[in-house]
C-alpha cells in the first residue's frame with residue numbers, strides 16, 4: 479500500500495472494501511470540527527453527523543451489491559474502482575454515472591455527497607491536459623499519479639470550489655479582505671501555503687481528501703487565487719464549521735419518526751484554510767488564471783380569497799431578498815432586479831385575484847355580500863403555487879449560505895466567532911451579523927418554522943389544490959365559450975347577440991353593471 483498517501487489521509491492501510499470499512503476509516507482523525515458552538519470529539523459518533531456518513535457508506539455498498547452500476551475497470555489501475563473515482567471516457571460512462579446517481583437517490587433519499595468530487599476529478603483530467611499542452615507543465619501526469627493512488631485506496635474526494643466571496647460585485651483581488659477567496663500566501667521550493675475559506679462544502683468531513691479549486695473566472699491581477707490542489711481532510715491548519723440544517727436537532731431528540739429520514743442525511747460545512755501547505759506533487763494548477771474559467775465551465779449545470787394574507791408575508795420575503803442582494807453587493811445587477819420584479823409580479827397576482835373576488839362580490843338575500851366564487855378559487859389556486867416560486871427566487875437571491883450557515887453559538891464563540899465575522903462578510907460596510915440575520919429570515923420563511931404557514935398552509939389550507947380545480951371546473955362555462963368560438967368561425971347559426979343575451983352565472987357577474 480501507499481504509506482505516504484495513507485499517512486496523509488489518515489485512512490486505513492488497506493483499500494476500503496465496504497461501507498462498514500469506510501466508516502471505520504473516518505475514525506480517530508482528530509479533525510477540528512465545530513458544531514453548535516462545541517468541538518466535536520469524534521464526528522463518526524455524533525448523532526447529527528452520522529446520518530450523512532451513512533449516506534456516503536451506501537456508495538461503497540452499492541459498488542459491491544450492483545458492481546455493473548457502481549464500479550468500473552479503471553484504465554489507471556487495471557482493477558475495479560468505485561465509479562465515483564472513475565474518469566468517464568465514453569458517453570456510456572456518463573450515462574452510467576447518472577444511473578448510479580439515480581439509484582443512490584432512491585436508496586438514501588438524500589445527498590450522498592460524492593458527486594462534486596467525481597465532477598472535479600473528471601474536469602481536472604482534461605484541464606490539466608490542456609494546461610500542459612499550452613505551457614509545457616506537468617500537471618496531468620501529477621494528477622493521474624494522485625488519482626491512481628486514490629483509486630487504489632478507494633478513498634472519498636470532496637470538491638471544494640465555492641469561496642465565501644465577500645462583496646459579489648468585486649473580484650478576488652478587489653476585496654477589502656484578501657482572504658475572502660482562497661489564495662496562495664507563501665511559496666517555498668516544496669510547494670505553496672494557502673489561506674481562505676470555502677462555504678457550503680458537501681460531505682467534506684466525510685471525505686479523505688479535498689480538492690480546492692477557484693470558484694470563478696479570474697483576471698491577471700488574481701494570479702495568487704488561481705490555485706488547484708489536493709489537501710488531506712486532516713491537514714494542519716484546516717478547521718470545519720458545521721452548517722445548521724432546518725430541523726437538524728431532531729436527530730438528537732430521540733426516536734426516529736420526527737426526523738423523517740433518520741438513517742440518511744446530507745452534510746455541508748464551511749472550511750477554514752489557515753495557512754495550509756500543499757506540496758508540489760498535489761498542485762494541479764498554479765497561477766494560470768485563464769484556465770480558472772475553463773475549469774469552472776467544465777465543472778458546472780419552485781385560502782381562496784382570504785389567502786391574500788400571504789401577499790403580506792410575501793412582501794416581507796421580497797424585502798428580505800432585496801436586502802440580501804444589497805448586502806451581497808449585487809443589487810444593481812439586471813437579473814437581480816428582474817427577479818425582484820418577478821417576485822412582486824407573482825405576489826400581486828395573488829392580491830389581484832383576491833381583491834377582484836371581493837370587488838366582484840354579489841349581494842345575498844340577507845344583504846350580506848359574497849365574494850366571487852370563481853375568482854376566489856383562482857386566487858387560492860395561485861396561492862398553492864406562487865409562494866413556492868417566490869420562495870425559490872428568494873433562495874436564489876439569498877445564495878446557498880441560508881442553508882449552510884454555522885449556528886449562533888459559533889457566531890458568539892470566543893475563538894470561532896471572529897472567524898465567522900471575517901469570512902461571512904458581504905459588503906464591507908454591512909455587519910456580518912446583519913447579513914446572517916437576513917439569511918436566517920429567508921431560511922425561516924422558506925424552509926423553517928414559518929414555511930409551515932407560507933408554503934404548506936398555502937398548499938392545503940382552505941382546501942388542497944384539487945378542491946379549487948373542481949370548483950373552477952364547475953363554474954368555467956365551457957359550453958358558452960364554445961358557442962362564442964363557433965359563432966365567429968361560422969360553424970353555428972347562433973348569433974353573437976343571442977349568446978350575449980344568454981349570460982349566466984359567472985359571466986353574469988362579470989358583466990353586471992357596476993354600482994356606485
Ligand SMILES: Cc1cc2nc3c(=O)[nH]c(=O)nc-3n(C[C@H](O)[C@H](O)[C@H](O)COP(=O)(O)OP(=O)(O)OC[C@H]3O[C@@H](n4cnc5c(N)ncnc54)[C@H](O)[C@@H]3O)c2cc1C
Nearest residue numbers: 594638639640646678679680808811874875876877878879
Ligand atoms: C446544499 C448545498 C451544497 C453545496 N455543496 C457544495 C460543494 O460541495 N462544493 C462547493 O464548492 N460548493 C457547494 N455549494 C455551493 C454552490 O455552488 C453555491 O451555493 C452557488 O454557487 C451559489 O453561490 P452562493 O451560495 O455563494 O450564492 P451567491 O453568490 O451569494 O448568490 C446569491 C444571488 O446573487 C447573485 N449573484 C452573485 N454574484 C453576482 C454577481 N457578481 N453579479 C450579479 N449577481 C450575482 C446570484 O445569481 C444569486 O441570485 C453548495 C451549495 C448548497 C446550497
